[in-house]
Amino acid sequence: MPPENLPGAALTLRGLRKTYPGQTAVDEVDLDVRSGEFLTFLGPSGSGKTTTLNMVAGFVAPTAGSITMDGQDLLALPPHRRGIGMVFQNYALFPHMTVFENIAFPLKQRKYSRDRIRTEVASALEQVSLGGFGDRLPKQLSGGQQQRVAVARALVFQPRLLLMDEPLGALDKNLRESLQAEIRRLHRELGITFLYVTHDQEEAIALSDRVAVFDRGRIQQIGTPDELYDRPATRFVASFLGEANIASGEAEGERDGTVAVKVDGGVLRAPGSAAAGASVCVVTRPERIRLEQRRGAAGLNRVSGPIVDLAYLGSSVRLRVEHAPGHSTVMRAPAGTLPPCAVGDTVTLAWDPRDSVLLPDSPSSTTPHPTKGMPS
Amino acid sequence: MSATRVRDPERNSGAVWRVLQVISGIGALWLLVPMLIVIPMSFTGSRSYRFPPESWSFRWYENIVTDDRWLSALGTSLLIAVIVAVVATTLGTAAALGLSRIRIRGAQVLNGLFLSPMILPVVIIGVAVYLVFLNFRLVNSPGGMVLAHTVLATPYVVVAVAASLRGFDTTLERAGASLGAAPLRVFLSVTLPIIRPGVLAGALFAFIASFDELVVSIFLVGPSVRTLPVQMFTSVAQESDPTVAAVSTILMVSTAIILLLVVLAQRSEPRRAP
Numbered sequence: 313m314p315p316e317n318l319p320g321a322a323l324t325l326r327g328l329r330k331t332y333p334g335q336t337a338v339d340e341v342d343l344d345v346r347s348g349e350f351l352t353f354l355g356p357s358g359s360g361k362t363t364t365l366n367m368v369a370g371f372v373a374p375t376a377g378s379i380t381m382d383g384q385d386l387l388a389l390p391p392h393r394r395g396i397g398m399v400f401q402n403y404a405l406f407p408h409m410t411v412f413e414n415i416a417f418p419l420k421q422r423k424y425s426r427d428r429i430r431t432e433v434a435s436a437l438e439q440v441s442l443g444g445f446g447d448r449l450p451k452q453l454s455g456g457q458q459q460r461v462a463v464a465r466a467l468v469f470q471p472r473l474l475l476m477d478e479p480l481g482a483l484d485k486n487l488r489e490s491l492q493a494e495i496r497r498l499h500r501e502l503g504i505t506f507l508y509v510t511h512d513q514e515e516a517i518a519l520s521d522r523v524a525v526f527d528r529g530r531i532q533q534i535g536t537p538d539e540l541y542d543r544p545a546t547r548f549v550a551s552f553l554g555e556a557n558i559a560s561g562e563a564e565g566e567r568d569g570t571v572a573v574k575v576d577g578g579v580l581r582a583p584g585s586a587a588a589g590a591s592v593c594v595v596t597r598p599e600r601i602r603l604e605q606r607r608g609a610a611g612l613n614r615v616s617g618p619i620v621d622l623a624y625l626g627s628s629v630r631l632r633v634e635h636a637p638g639h640s641t642v643m644r645a646p647a648g649t650l651p652p653c654a655v656g657d658t659v660t661l662a663w664d665p666r667d668s669v670l671l672p673d674s675p676s677s678t679t680p681h682p683t684k685g686m687p688s
Numbered sequence: 689m690s691a692t693r694v695r696d697p698e699r700n701s702g703a704v705w706r707v708l709q710v711i712s713g714i715g716a717l718w719l720l721v722p723m724l725i726v727i728p729m730s731f732t733g734s735r736s737y738r739f740p741p742e743s744w745s746f747r748w749y750e751n752i753v754t755d756d757r758w759l760s761a762l763g764t765s766l767l768i769a770v771i772v773a774v775v776a777t778t779l780g781t782a783a784a785l786g787l788s789r790i791r792i793r794g795a796q797v798l799n800g801l802f803l804s805p806m807i808l809p810v811v812i813i814g815v816a817v818y819l820v821f822l823n824f825r826l827v828n829s830p831g832g833m834v835l836a837h838t839v840l841a842t843p844y845v846v847v848a849v850a851a852s853l854r855g856f857d858t859t860l861e862r863a864g865a866s867l868g869a870a871p872l873r874v875f876l877s878v879t880l881p882i883i884r885p886g887v888l889a890g891a892l893f894a895f896i897a898s899f900d901e902l903v904v905s906i907f908l909v910g911p912s913v914r915t916l917p918v919q920m921f922t923s924v925a926q927e928s929d930p931t932v933a934a935v936s937t938i939l940m941v942s943t944a945i946i947l948l949l950v951v952l953a954q955r956s957e958p959r960r961a962p
Contacts, residue, residue, distance in 0.1 A: 371862050391865040392874075404863035408881045417877070418867035469868065 320348030321381050321472035323368065330379035337363040341377070345381055345507060350499050352508040354369040354516040354552070355526030361509050364526070365475055368507065369398050381473065392421075397466035403458040405450035411461050413444035418469040436468040440494070451656050456487045460494070467502070476508045480515065488513070492518055493649040513553050517541070525549045525604035527614060541597070547671050550595040557601075557641050560593040560673045570665050577636030580613045584670035591673040598630070600667035601643035603650055604660045613668065614632035615641050723940060730933035737930065748934035758935065761919035765899055768830065768915065772898035777941025779838070779893040780845025785879075787846070788853045804857040806843040810903040813840070818907035828910025836908060837898040844897055845890030888953040892946055900939070 323345035330338040345351050355359035366372040368379055370391030379386040386394055405414050414606045415433045424432065437443050440460040450458055457486035459479055466474060476495075496519060499506050510516055516523045517537040522588040524534040525548070533545040539554075544550035550558060563586035572580040573594050580594045587630045596613075604614065615635035623630045629647050641659055653659060725739065733743030752758045787799050805813065817836045818827065826832030856879070862875035882888070902917040909918045916935070925933045 369862070369866060373866075390870075392868050393860070394866075395868070396866065398863070398866040400859050400863060402859060403859065404857070404859045406860060406863075406878055417864070417869070421868035421873065455779075465867065475866075616747050 319472060319503040323473065323507070324378075324380045325364070325368075326378045326380075328364065328367060328379065329375045330360075330367065330372060331375045332629075336529050338374075341529075343524060343531065343534070345505060348498075348503050348505055349521045350506040350508065350518040352510060352516040352523045353540055354510060354513060354523050355524055356511055356552070359526040360529040361511075361524075361526040362477060365477055365507060365509050368473075369475055370395060387624070395469075395471055397469070397471035397474040399462050399466050399474070399476040399479045401460070401481045403455075403462045403482075405458055405462055405465070407450055409450075410446060411442070411448050411450065411453070414450070414461060415446075415465045416470050417531040418465065422469060432468055436464040439467070439498070440464045450509065455483050456491060459483065459491065463495075463498070471504065473505045473507065476506065478510055479508075481510075481512075482574040488515070495519060504645065507646060512675045514595075517553070517554070517618070521603070523553075525552060527552075542669075544595060544669060544671065545592055547595070547674055550669070550671065555598050555642065557596045557598065558593050559596075559639070559641075560591070563588055563590045563592050571670055573670070575615070575636075578615055580615075580668065581611075581665035582668035582670035583666055586670065593671050593673045595671055596641075596663060596667060598642045598644040599628075601661050601663045603631070603643065603645070603653070604662040605651060608662060612662045612666070613665050614660055614662045616658065617641075618658050619655050622653070622655050632660075633659060639666050721938075722752075726933045726936045726940075729930055730937045732930050732933075735929055737933075748929070751929075751931045752934055752938075755931070756933065757914075757919060758916075761914050762917045766914040768833055768837060769895045769899040771834050772841050773891045773895040774851060775834070776838050776841035776894040777887060779846050780842045780890055780894070781849050781883075781887055783842070784846045784849035784853060787841070788850060788856075789858075802846050803843045805839050806847075814904040814907045817904055821908065826847070827908050828912055830913045833905065833908050833913050833915065836904050837901055840901060840904065841894035841897040843891035845887075848890035848893060849883060849886045852870070852883040856883060856934045885953050890949045892950045892953070895945060896943065900943075 322341075325341055325343040325345075328338055328341040328343075330334070341360070341364055353364060355361045363372055367374050368386070370386070370389065374387065381394075381396075405411075406417065407499070409417070412433055416429045419429045419432055437446060440463055442457060442460055442464065445453065445457070445461075450461065453461065462479070480491055480496075483491065492515060495506075495508075508516075508519060509577050520537060522534060522536055523540055524530045525540065527546075527548045533540060533549045535543075540549060542552050544553065544556075550556045559573070559575040559580060561573040561580070564572040564574050564579070565588050566572075566585055570583050571586045571587075571592070573580050573582065573592055575594065578620060582594045586592050590606065594613075604612075614631065617633045617635040617640075619631060620634045620640060621630075621632035624647065625644075627647055628644050629650055630641050631643050631645070631650070631653075633643070641661055696784050728741060729737060729739060731744050731746070731749055732738070732741035733745040733747070734741065751949075752762075778943070787795065787802065790798075813836075817839075821827045821832050821836070824832075826835065860878050860882070861874050864878045869877065900917055901915070902921060905915050905918050906921070909915065918937055920932050923929070
């Protein structure tokens with residue numbers, strides 16, 4: 313029985329490991345999922361996020377560690393006794409059953425009466441705006457409709473935890489966005505705990521209360537989307553979540569709580585502390601950087617060089633400046649706020665050191681999304 | 689025969705296509721005519737295998753119905769084939785499921801082992817089974833016959849079910865478990881309905897494999913168990929009256945019907961659960 317009668321289950325993962333011969337899929341994962349929160353596992357493929365989800369569902373047995381839900385040991389229960397809803401990437405609707413029979417399936421396992429099944433299925437279909445589709449077969453529905461049936465089926469038996477494994481991965485962009493809104497609405501209305509897996513950082517940011525970033529079997533950082541974006545804890549998180557300028561270099565010394573870092577094409581400062589000579593990197597988000605027209609305040613980070621790329625992205629403009637041979641810095645500004653400039657113009661980019669983040673320079677073996685990582 | 693590689697028949701000239709059709713037709717006739725000969729033979733009026741028959745009658749069909757040996761052999765064969773079909777389908781389906789799931793080294797070897805009764809010369813199986821069964825008093829017993837036929841029939845089920853499992857998405861079983869169904873329930877409600885065409889085809893093949901089995905059966909027959917193919921074989925060897933042609937005609941027609949059912953079963957999409 314749920315403690316405190318909260319609708320959402322609280323989940324605790326401790327020292328969770330999964331090793332396969334010659335490979336560690338999940339490595340010492342500790343995690344507290346709060347009752348009713350929307351938590352997303354974000355990471356590239358092979359980072360351990362799906363394996364972790366499957367261990368919660370019961371489809372993969374951990375090599376070591378524990379999983380408890382509201383204080384109950386989940387690992388002692390087979391999957392069908394865990395009472396956890398799950399939505400799969402390929403929908404996993406039973407092709408030989410109608411929509412009604414699919415959604416009635418979990419209720420039949422729970423020996424609900426015929427009348428109760430009828431009313432519960434009808435209201436579940438209403439909840440995902442598919443009233444009147446009960447007699448169709450899954451193959452007669454579009455991908456988006458099928459996934460809504462899968463969501464209805466996973467929720468109809470009122471689980472207190474819903475797992476979603478890349479549920480929108482097979483859908484096109486527009487549909488994905490409208491289904492994201494629907495998933496957010498369901499989460500708000502039901503108040504149960506959602507555990508969501510995706511490799512799409514925009515989706516993670518759009519949906520989640522908190523995001524756990526996975527890389528190489530470990531949780532690199534866990535926090536709200538804001539925290540992860542503004543204060544990434546590792547170079548991997550910085551490059552995987554949104555666009556980032558990452559300049560590697562050698563720490564020269566501290567002054568007034570900032571560290572000067574010698575990078576290609578100049579010296580950058582960032583708040584923090586580091587021993588002189590340490591390998592560090594300075595991470596700066598493109599929208600924190602401004603185009604400097606005349607020499608401004610002292611103490612700003614500055615890089616200069618020719619504009620090598622200029623792209624209008626509708627609401628914003630993206631500018632790439634090659635501040636040292638082979639190294640460039642990207643800035644983004646709202647459209648219309650930039651002075652006239654063209655590819656080839658030499659410009660100076662400037663930003664407040666407090667808008668940069670100082671991180672140890674640990675190269676990551678998993679390659680982040682090819683379009684997201686920015687060379688420094 | 690010259691091997692002509694045909695990629696897209698529609699792009700070949702009509703003449704080439706016509707020639708290929710004729711060749712295929714001749715091939716089909718070559719295979720079928722000797723068997724079809726027994727149909728007119730079964731309606732002959734005389735007590736010999738002269739072809740074409742000089743007179744016509746149904747007397748050999750009457751003979752099947754009135755001669756106790758034929759009817760009891762038919763009954764024995766049907767009973768054994770039904771039992772074999774049930775047992776072999778259960779075993780073969782379980783084996784195919786297991787083989788599709790295990791991830792161990794040597795799974796291929798295991799697969800070959802399951803299919804070996806299909807590959808080994810039947811005569812060798814017959815001799816081996818005979819020698820082993822002698823020790824267990826299984827020669828001249830219906831149980832022994834069922835056992836031996838099951839060995840021969842199971843590989844057909846394994847092959848048919850394995851084929852339908854290749855397209856089966858095991859995520860569906862996970863979904864079933866996540867919705868609260870225990871493993872056996874998942875198998876009965878989710879897996880079995882989806883692989884049903886393969887299971888049905890396997891059952892029909894198993895039935896046929898037992899029903900027309902001759903070689904191994906010859907080693908195992910005796911006064912208390914005598915199957916139809918064995919009866920036909922001894923009839924040809926000892927009596928040589930055309931009753932066997934009448935039996936053959938009945939068997940051909942019924943086999944054709946069963947094979948037609950197999951094709952239909954494989955073509956039909958998985959239907960709605962009851």
